[in-house]
Amino acid sequence: MLQKESKTSMEPTVIQAIQEKLNLFINKKGLRKTPQRDAIVAIIFSKDEHFTAEELYDRVRRANSNASRATLYRTLSLLEEADLLHEIDLGGDQKTYDPNFIDSPSHNHLICIDCGKVVEFEDDNIEILNDCITRRLGFRPAKQSIRIEACCETLRSKGVCQDLIQARLSSKRFKK
Amino acid sequence: MLQKESKTSMEPTVIQAIQEKLNLFINKKGLRKTPQRDAIVAIIFSKDEHFTAEELYDRVRRANSNASRATLYRTLSLLEEADLLHEIDLGGDQKTYDPNFIDSPSHNHLICIDCGKVVEFEDDNIEILNDCITRRLGFRPAKQSIRIEACCETLRSKGVCQDLIQARLSSKRFKK
DNA sequence: GTTATTGCAAATGATTTGCACAAGG
DNA sequence: CCTTGTGCAAATCATTTGCAATAAC
Numbered sequence: 001m002l003q004k005e006s007k008t009s010m011e012p013t014v015i016q017a018i019q020e021k022l023n024l025f026i027n028k029k030g031l032r033k034t035p036q037r038d039a040i041v042a043i044i045f046s047k048d049e050h051f052t053a054e055e056l057y058d059r060v061r062r063a064n065s066n067a068s069r070a071t072l073y074r075t076l077s078l079l080e081e082a083d084l085l086h087e088i089d090l091g092g093d094q095k096t097y098d099p100n101f102i103d104s105p106s107h108n109h110l111i112c113i114d115c116g117k118v119v120e121f122e123d124d125n126i127e128i129l130n131d132c133i134t135r136r137l138g139f140r141p142a143k144q145s146i147r148i149e150a151c152c153e154t155l156r157s158k159g160v161c162q163d164l165i166q167a168r169l170s171s172k173r174f175k176k
Numbered sequence: 177m178l179q180k181e182s183k184t185s186m187e188p189t190v191i192q193a194i195q196e197k198l199n200l201f202i203n204k205k206g207l208r209k210t211p212q213r214d215a216i217v218a219i220i221f222s223k224d225e226h227f228t229a230e231e232l233y234d235r236v237r238r239a240n241s242n243a244s245r246a247t248l249y250r251t252l253s254l255l256e257e258a259d260l261l262h263e264i265d266l267g268g269d270q271k272t273y274d275p276n277f278i279d280s281p282s283h284n285h286l287i288c289i290d291c292g293k294v295v296e297f298e299d300d301n302i303e304i305l306n307d308c309i310t311r312r313l314g315f316r317p318a319k320q321s322i323r324i325e326a327c328c329e330t331l332r333s334k335g336v337c338q339d340l341i342q343a344r345l346s347s348k349r350f351k352k
Numbered sequence: 353g354t355t356a357t358t359g360c361a362a363a364t365g366a367t368t369t370g371c372a373c374a375a376g377g
Numbered sequence: 378c379c380t381t382g383t384g385c386a387a388a389t390c391a392t393t394t395g396c397a398a399t400a401a402c
Contacts, residue, residue: 003313089265110309110310110313110315112315113318119313119315121309121313123305123309125305126305126306126309129299129302130302130322130324133286133297133299133302133324134286134324137179137286137295137297137326139324139326139327139328139329140327140332141324141326141327142289142325142326142327143324143325144322144323144324144325145322145325146306146320146321146322146323147321147322147323148306148309148310148315148317148319148320149319149320150310150313150315150316150317150318151315151316151317151318152315152316153314153315153316154314156316
């Protein structure tokens with residue numbers, strides 16, 4: 001089993017590579033390359049963090065990239081269609097997007113019930129098992145997503161969890 | 177691995193048992209038993225089908241049980257809180273509810289990409305694996321949900337899939 | 353009686369859409 | 378040019394909420 005290392009930022013070259021992938025997709029579909037789309041891609045893939053549309057919109061504005069909400073939503077759909085971005089289910093009310101499927105095409109998520117922390121992981125055994133189950137049920141495997149909800153051991157043993165404190169202070173996920 | 181048999185209806189006794197469970201929860205919380213709540217519970221657990229709030233509202237109206245949309249939504253929340261009903265992620269835009277967690281507390285879902293059919297299954301191996309992964313990541317297991325998306329072999333091999341035809345005719349999930 | 357529940361209609365809030373103007377190719 | 382993309386503001390639509398009337402207990 002491999003737990004993903006959290007990168008804080010991605011190199012410009014990586015971003016350019018993704019922009020080129022998008023352009024390839026765009027050309028194939030007879031669509032057009034625009035500065036807004038490139039800017040949104042650059043902002044999304046400058047971090048490996050999950051985000052909601054609204055969080056992304058904040059980042060776009062802070063970067064002084066002028067792309068409207070409408071364009072942002074349309075670009076999110078486009079990126080999903082191009083398979084560069086995945087929608088994931090973290091249980092919230094807003095849709096959450098995960099930019100890490102390019103690097104790790106088949107990772108899954110563990111969500112901490114206490115602090116909201118999301119840990120990404122890959123596991124070959126689960127992959128294989130999912131595959132077996134799918135075939136046994138008479139289907140052909142396509143995609144699988146596992147969401148594990150769990151409790152924070154840090155909180156339980158030490159009485160404190162740094163993530164929890166941060167979450168309560170800043171996140172929209174915890175409003176208590 | 178066990179694939180759930182699909183029941184078409186549940187016996188009245190089962191429904192009464194669930195109503196009593198709800199009443200227990202209601203008493204403990206200092207809340208009140210009402211005919212609307214009982215009616216909604218009876219309708220939900222008369223089938224083992226997944227449903228959206230709006231689909232349930234249709235069933236409520238057809239049964240001439242007068243409960244408003246507001247009451248219905250509030251009752252859905254209550255049932256979730258009482259752990260009698262689970263929200264599941266079938267990928268749609270509306271929330272989907274699954275009434276089968278009382279009978280099978282830890283089942284998972286396979287969703288057919290082609291026809292939208294949802295198959296429930298349980299698998300001990302996956303349970304164990306999830307448990308291991310959770311602990312290895314430093315958390316304590318709480319809940320896990322697996323969503324497998326797959327392609328219909330019936331459609332692939334026979335060129336037709338009865339579920340697909342039905343889905344196209346009736347479902348709101350497929351609008352093509 | 354006191355407090356929770358209901359139903360209605362209005363509010364919310366994320367996402368989508370129509371349309372006129374801008375801008376890729 | 379021709380067609381696609383953008384930004385704005387308005388529309389959507391599931392879900393939530395405030396409030397006065399109603400009903401548990």
